[in-house]
Amino acid sequence: MPEEITLQVARYRPEQEDRPTFDEYKVPLRKDWAVLDGLNYIKDELDGTLSYRWSCRMGICGSCGARVNGEPKLTCGTFLTDYAPGPVRIEPLANFPIIRDLVVDLTDFLVKLGAVQPWLIRDEDKPVEEGEYLQTPAELDEYKQFSMCINCMLCYSACPVYGLDDKFLGPAAIALAQRYNLDSRDEGADRRLTVLSQPEGVWGCTFVGECSRACPKGVDPAGAIQRYKLTAATAAVKKLLMPWGQR
Amino acid sequence: MTELEKHSYDVVVIGAGGAGLRAAIEARLAGKKTAIISKSLFGKAHTVMAEGGAAAAMGNVNSKDNWMVHFRDTMRGGKFLNNFRMAELHAKEAPDRVWELETYGALFDRTPDGRISQRNFGGHEYPRLAHVGDRTGLELIRTLQQKIVSLQQEDGGDDRLRVFAECTVTDLLLDGSRIAGAVGYYRETGEFVLFETPAIVLATGGVGKSYKVTSNSWEYTGDGHALALRAGATLINMEFLQFHPTGMVWPPSVKGILVTESVRGDGGVLKNSDGKRFMFDYVPDVFRKQYAETEEEADRWYTDPDNNRRPPELLPRDEVARAINAEVKAGRGTPAGGVYLDIASRRPAEYILKRLPSMYHQFKELADVDITEAPMEIGPTCHYVMGGVEVDPDTAAAGGTVEGLFAAGEVSGGMHGSNRLGGNSLSDLLVFGKRAGEYAALYVDRLGSRPAAPAAAVDAAVEAALAPLVRENGENPFDVWSDLQQVMQDLVGIIRRKSELEESLKLLVDLKERIGKVSAPGGRRFNPGWHLAIDLRNMVLVSECTARAALEREESRGGHTREDFPQMDAKWRQVNLVCSVGQAGEVELVRKPVPTIRPELLALFELSELKKYMTDEELAMLGDASAESTGRPGQPAKDGE
Numbered sequence: 001m002p003e004e005i006t007l008q009v010a011r012y013r014p015e016q017e018d019r020p021t022f023d024e025y026k027v028p029l030r031k032d033w034a035v036l037d038g039l040n041y042i043k044d045e046l047d048g049t050l051s052y053r054w055s056c057r058m059g060i061c062g063s064c065g066a067r068v069n070g071e072p073k074l075t076c077g078t079f080l081t082d083y084a085p086g087p088v089r090i091e092p093l094a095n096f097p098i099i100r101d102l103v104v105d106l107t108d109f110l111v112k113l114g115a116v117q118p119w120l121i122r123d124e125d126k127p128v129e130e131g132e133y134l135q136t137p138a139e140l141d142e143y144k145q146f147s148m149c150i151n152c153m154l155c156y157s158a159c160p161v162y163g164l165d166d167k168f169l170g171p172a173a174i175a176l177a178q179r180y181n182l183d184s185r186d187e188g189a190d191r192r193l194t195v196l197s198q199p200e201g202v203w204g205c206t207f208v209g210e211c212s213r214a215c216p217k218g219v220d221p222a223g224a225i226q227r228y229k230l231t232a233a234t235a236a237v238k239k240l241l242m243p244w245g246q247r
Numbered sequence: 248m249t250e251l252e253k254h255s256y257d258v259v260v261i262g263a264g265g266a267g268l269r270a271a272i273e274a275r276l277a278g279k280k281t282a283i284i285s286k287s288l289f290g291k292a293h294t295v296m297a298e299g300g301a302a303a304a305m306g307n308v309n310s311k312d313n314w315m316v317h318f319r320d321t322m323r324g325g326k327f328l329n330n331f332r333m334a335e336l337h338a339k340e341a342p343d344r345v346w347e348l349e350t351y352g353a354l355f356d357r358t359p360d361g362r363i364s365q366r367n368f369g370g371h372e373y374p375r376l377a378h379v380g381d382r383t384g385l386e387l388i389r390t391l392q393q394k395i396v397s398l399q400q401e402d403g404g405d406d407r408l409r410v411f412a413e414c415t416v417t418d419l420l421l422d423g424s425r426i427a428g429a430v431g432y433y434r435e436t437g438e439f440v441l442f443e444t445p446a447i448v449l450a451t452g453g454v455g456k457s458y459k460v461t462s463n464s465w466e467y468t469g470d471g472h473a474l475a476l477r478a479g480a481t482l483i484n485m486e487f488l489q490f491h492p493t494g495m496v497w498p499p500s501v502k503g504i505l506v507t508e509s510v511r512g513d514g515g516v517l518k519n520s521d522g523k524r525f526m527f528d529y530v531p532d533v534f535r536k537q538y539a540e541t542e543e544e545a546d547r548w549y550t551d552p553d554n555n556r557r558p559p560e561l562l563p564r565d566e567v568a569r570a571i572n573a574e575v576k577a578g579r580g581t582p583a584g585g586v587y588l589d590i591a592s593r594r595p596a597e598y599i600l601k602r603l604p605s606m607y608h609q610f611k612e613l614a615d616v617d618i619t620e621a622p623m624e625i626g627p628t629c630h631y632v633m634g635g636v637e638v639d640p641d642t643a644a645a646g647g648t649v650e651g652l653f654a655a656g657e658v659s660g661g662m663h664g665s666n667r668l669g670g671n672s673l674s675d676l677l678v679f680g681k682r683a684g685e686y687a688a689l690y691v692d693r694l695g696s697r698p699a700a701p702a703a704a705v706d707a708a709v710e711a712a713l714a715p716l717v718r719e720n721g722e723n724p725f726d727v728w729s730d731l732q733q734v735m736q737d738l739v740g741i742i743r744r745k746s747e748l749e750e751s752l753k754l755l756v757d758l759k760e761r762i763g764k765v766s767a768p769g770g771r772r773f774n775p776g777w778h779l780a781i782d783l784r785n786m787v788l789v790s791e792c793t794a795r796a797a798l799e800r801e802e803s804r805g806g807h808t809r810e811d812f813p814q815m816d817a818k819w820r821q822v823n824l825v826c827s828v829g830q831a832g833e834v835e836l837v838r839k840p841v842p843t844i845r846p847e848l849l850a851l852f853e854l855s856e857l858k859k860y861m862t863d864e865e866l867a868m869l870g871d872a873s874a875e876s877t878g879r880p881g882q883p884a885k886d887g888e
Contacts, residue, residue, distance in 0.1 A: 015770060032498030032614070044725045048776035049769030053288065055464040058504050058609055060385055061291045077612050099435050100773040110289065114396045120352035128347045131305070134361030140354065147354055150385065151290055180352065 005029040005080055006087035007038050009050065012098050020098065022089070023047070029084060035075040036064055039090070039102075052102035059216060062152030066102050067091040072154035072214045093157035095166070106153060112169055113151075115195050116177035121188025133185040143182035146175045146224055148217040155211035155221055161204055168204040169195070171211035171221030178224040181231070189231075197232040205229075251709070252440040256282040258687045259429060259444040261416050261471060264292035265384075266656025266676035266683070267450030268391035269344075273684025274448070275398055275408040279691055281684075282409050282442060283395070284431060286451075286466045289412045290392045293452050293464050294676070297384025298507035298605065299368055300376030301677065302670035303341035307358055308365040309552075312373040314338040315851050321671060322852075323533075324370040324563045325633070325664020326805045327820055327860040328484070331844040332640035333662040337671070337678050344677035345377050353390040355379050367512040370563040370668040372537075373552075381507050381605045387673060414440065416470065417781055418708035419447060419478040419652070422698035426478070426651030430708040434778060437771020439709050445698050446687040448643075449475060449636060449654040450680065454488075454793070457786045458629035459736040462494055462505040468782040469789035471658035475636045476788060476828045479648035483660040483823045483839075485634035485789070486796035487806040489667055490741050492567035494628025496585035501613045503628040506588065506606065508669045510623075511560045513602045514549055515590035517571065518622065519579035525586075526559035529570035533815075533859045534562060565666045565805050568627040572741055575626065585626030591619055627741055633667055633806055634796070635660030637825060643683035644690070647827060651690060651698070655683035665805025715780035721766030724780040731758050731786060739794050744810045748798040755791050762787055791834050792826040799824055799836060817862040 004026045012020040025046050027038040036054055043050045054064040057076050064075045069089050080088065096104035126133065155171035162168045177196055181189045196202050205225045212222040258274040260267045263285030274281040285292065304317040317338035322329050345363065349355065355377050356364040365374040379386045398408050416431040428443040451471030455463030472482055493506040511517075519525050527545075530538045538559045539545035545558035560567065571586050580586060590599055596619035600607055603618070610616040610623060636654035637646035638661065645652040656676040663671065715724065738751035762783045767776035802816035803809050823839045849857065849869065858866060 013770075013772070015772060030498075030500070032500050034500065034613075037500040043775055048723065048725060048767070049774060051773040051775060055287055055291055055293070055466070056296050057464070057501060058296065059612070060382060060605070061295045061464070063288060063291045103435070103773055106288065110396075113393070114400060117397070117400075118352070118393045119390075119397045120350060122350075125350060128343050128350060131342075131346055132349050132355075132363050135357055136361045137357045137359065139361075140357050144354065147379075147386070148382075150295075151389075183352070183354070186352075 003029060005038075005084060007042065008087050008089045009039070009042065009102070010091040011050070011101050013100060020091075024087070027080075029080055031081055033080050035066070035068055035073070035078045035080060035088070035090065038080055039075060051100045060150060062150030065093050065152045065154050065157065067094060067157065072157035074152060074154070074216050077216060093153055095156055095159070095163045096153070108166060109151070109153060109156065109170070109172070112173040113176065115169065116173050116192055117188060118176045118180055120180070120183070120186050121191060122185075123187050135184050139184040142184070143179050146179035146182070146219060149175060149179075149219050150217055152216065154214040154216065158210040158214035160208055160210065161206055165200070165204065167200040169201050171225065174202060174205075174228065175219050175221040175224040178228055181228070193232065193235055196228060197236070202228045202232055251705070252438065253443065254282065254440065255443045256280050257444065257691045258282075258446045258448065258684070259284060259442050260448040260450055260684070261429065261474070262292070262450030262452060262656070262658070263287070263289060263410065263412075264294040264450060264452055264656060264676065265387050265391060265673060266680035267292075267448070268388070268395060269677050269680030270448045270450055270653075270655055270684035270687070271408065272391065272394055272398065273681045274688045277685060277688035279688045280407050282411060282444070284411045284414050284416055284429070284442070286415050286434075286470070287413065289410050290388055292388060293466055294388050294673070295385045296462070296464065296505065297387070297673055298381040298505065299509050299512075300366060300378030300383045300670050301341070301345055301387070301673035302368065302371060302375045302668065303345040303377055303674055304338060304375060305342045305345065305363060305365065305377070306373075307362045308374040312375060316372050317341070317375065318848065319851050320371050321668060322664070324668040324671075325666050326815065327664065328804065328841065329664030330640050330661035330842065331848055332842070333679070335848060336640060336682075337662060337675060340678045341674040344674065344681065348387065348390055348677065351390050351394040353386055366509065367561070368668070368670045369508050369511065369561045369567070371670065376670040381509055381603055383673060411440070415778065415781065416474065417712045418704075419474050420700040420704050420708070421478060421649070422701065424479065424648050424650055425698040426649065427698035428700035430705055432712060435773055437774065437777070439712070441700065441705055443700055445694055446651045446691050447653065448683045448687050449645075449652065449658050450656050450676075450683070451658045453632045453657045454786070454789050455629045455632070457731060457735045457790045458740075459732040460494065460503040461629040462491055462503055463629065469785045470782070471654065472635060472789045472792070473785035475645055475652065475654065475658075476792075476826070478652060479827070480645040480652055481637040481647040482792055482826045483634060483637040484665070484796065485632070485660075485792040485826060486800050486824065487633035487665045488629060488793065489564055489631040489633060489806045490568045490627040491630035492564055492571055492627055493588055493625040494630075495614065495624075496581070496626040497583035497624050498614055504609070504613070505628065505630065506623060506625050507603070508564075510588060510590055510603060510606060511558075513590065514593045515588050516558070516560055516593065517567070518587045518589055519574045520581060521579055525574055525579075526562070526567070526570060529566060529573070530559050530562065531566060534566070538562065563666055563668060568741060569808060571625075571627055581624045583624050585624045587622040588625045589622035591621055596620075631667055631672065632657060633660065633663045633665060634793070637661065641682070642686035643679055644686060653683040653687045655679040665807060712781055715765050715767040716771065716774075716777055718764070718766045721764045722761055724765040724767055724776050724783060727758065727761050727765055728779060728783060728786075731783070731790065734758065735790055735793075739790070739797055742808050742810050743797050745798065748794055751794045752791070752798070755787060755794060759787050759791075788828070788834070795834055795836050796824040796826065817860060817865070820860055821862070821865075
């Protein structure tokens with residue numbers, strides 16, 4: 001095994017260049033090094049100006065996403081040896097404005113997150129002193145998978161629909177809406193329907209499935225979207241047949 | 248004054264982990280215009296890494312549990328050096344804070360009848376940790392984040408609750424002794440920003456990045472500790488650092504990353520290279536009565552906890568960390584310098600995958616080890632600082648000379664005494680986050696005139712922060728950082744000695760000087776070298792407090808072990824070590840008495856237990872006091888009372 005591997009890292013320094021370029025760095029190729037270790041090596045030893053986000057090193061904070069040879073990955077959980085002998089191309093997540101180097105602007109997602117009202121909506125709240133709302137393990141299993149999301153944005157980088165139209169609500173936001181819609185304690189599904197059933201909601205998705213392939217946590221946003229299309233369609237039909245009905 | 252972006256808020260919360268978000272929610276609910284300043288992206292704070300759960304005596308799994316048992320466990324875990332009032336408030340209020348989180352939408356694993364399930368954890372007498380798998384911290388942060396978004400929607404974009412993400416505060420501003428604001432910079436642009444505010448809540452977390460081997464993420468550079476000191480507040484008991492017993496030791500790139508205590512709670516055991524389950528040899532006298540003496544009894548406990556004592560693997564973290572250290576030192580360690588944590592031979596693969604999914608993936612992906620088939624290699628890692636800003640237990644207001652400053656979560660001190668129990672930090676940050684927000688709001692309500700931030704101080708803060716960018720041919724901040732970590736790891740680590748602590752203080756003086764001379768070329772936009780240069784000021788100041796306090800405390804207790812003073816000393820239990828910063832920036836350390844525990848709380852313990860912690864004089868006083876009060880030391884507390 002060669003002892004070094006070349007990383008081609010996208011650099012973008014808006015004060016000195018108007019488009020991203022690539023810088024090449026040779027880093028040690030070790031069996032146990034993730035791409036993030038390579039980036040840290042560059043920052044600590046070769047070029048202290050390289051900018052990228054990371055935090056936990058254990059795949060839970062969702063800060064360190066980047067494209068590795070074109071595919072969106074968590075750099076802390078992607079190993080350099082899988083790309084030997086290299087070179088490895090590392091670029092910022094696609095479909096987001098680049099701030100600097102590998103750092104992208106995620107403001108758009110935060111707006112969409114709010115749009116799906118991801119919190120418990122109840123007709124009547126129970127006072128805290130009365131303890132928890134009951135929920136059986138089976139009821140929990142209904143939505144638990146959709147709660148595993150770490151907001152890493154790999155699915156938005158992978159999504160061709162979002163790439164073409166940034167009004168599309170997108171995979172993580174829709175999966176998050178489903179996480180609450182399917183929660184037995186929640187009564188807000190009809191309030192989320194308006195946002196989800198608009199053209200930029202679930203109907204924007206052409207079911208390419210790239211989001212579920214990219215997801216490092218097995219959330220399956222594509223599955224959430226398909227499932228919701230059925231819900232939205234049923235609701236639409238009901239409204240057509242029973243216009244006097246409440247929902 | 249330097250031209251810079253300016254905002255005005257009633258309450259500014261620095262830090263966007265669990266404590267900060269909970270404080271901000273409370274301040275906003277109290278009607279205050281509130282800002283949250285987050286060093287990382289919104290929702291990515293260190294809290295996401297907490298795995299095990301939030302300790303709250305809801306009694307869902309064992310109905311014998313109640314706040315008194317929780318209080319007792321917390322005091323025992325902290326070796327009675329805890330601020331008793333904080334431990335009391337924490338134990339009493341944690342269930343409400345967990346239920347409240349549930350009303351925001353948090354999901355928790357459930358009991359068959361639909362209540363919040365609770366799991367066993369080290370030092371907790373009953374199953375007590377509300378959890379969701381082993382990603383409880385993530386759920387907590389996500390829930391609080393989304394609650395904040397819901398409040399923002401209620402406000403309809405009128406800016407009453409705003410998050411400033413990827414923004415680092417460099418200095419607090421004072422008007423006399425009163426808080427008047429804070430100066431920070433956006434990591435993205437390097438532009439400075441001024442927050443004018445009469446009340447600041449510090450919720451910045453810990454200090455672990457001053458150590459080589461740590462479970463902490465990059466934000467943990469002691470910012471809040473240092474900001475508090477420089478504003479005239481005091482830090483207490485900075486010598487107490489928790490080294491979590493089970494961090495990954497291999498591969499090197501992930502060294503220090505946490506292996507959750509749940510592995511042991513769910514049946515995992517520690518073995519040395521001889522295959523011996525060694526923890527039975529390390530049960531200290533103070534815990535002898537609560538822990539099993541044979542493997543058979545320990546193993547029965549998992550299914551019949553009422554009639555058997557706990558396995559010694561579930562001793563408080565400081566005990567387990569020291570035991571592992573001793574085994575490795577005695578030559579019975581693994582090739583990578585740890586010991587084995589084995590759940591593979593003790594539980595079916597299916598059970599492990601269901602109970603510890605994140606651990607399975609962590610080892611599979613980071614170390615190529617299948618924990619359902621092979622043992623893990625683990626060793627101690629710097630995890631948590633028990634010391635922190637000295638606060639009023641009820642209001643979270645910082646001690647010292649400053650007014651309008653509050654602190655909650657890891658950055659505050661006292662709650663956990665000399666050692667924190669697992670699960671007590673997620674509950675801590677909910678309980679005291681809420682209190683800090685509430686009392687910061689109250690402080691603003693009672694304020695007469697609003698303090699004003701002096702222009703000269705703003706200019707000075709900006710100038711100091713810019714210095715490493717302007718300076719040419721200085722040292723690389725990453726080199727200085729690496730040396731600082733080595734000093735703290737080697738000389739102020741798990742086992743401490745007088746000579747080494749003295750040596751560390753000399754080296755820290757040099758490091759302080761070097762930090763004043765670093766250069767960080769590369770401009771102001773998202774320049775990690777520059778960010779580090781600013782953080783280094785905080786790291787070295789807080790490290791000095793830790794080393795000074797560690798040298799002063801001549802005993803071993805909880806997260807402070809002195810090889811030259813290996814015993815716990817009841818006289819030292821009466822002493823808090825309090826650090827402040829003098830006019831010239833020098834650290835001053837004084838001894839202060841630990842507050843006297845109220846008699847009715849002492850009555851929750853057997854006299855034989857109190858004897859392990861208290862001096863003869865204290866015990867004699869106790870006899871007198873008990874005659875006058877309803878509390879009766881010497882009587883075992885009845886559960887459920």
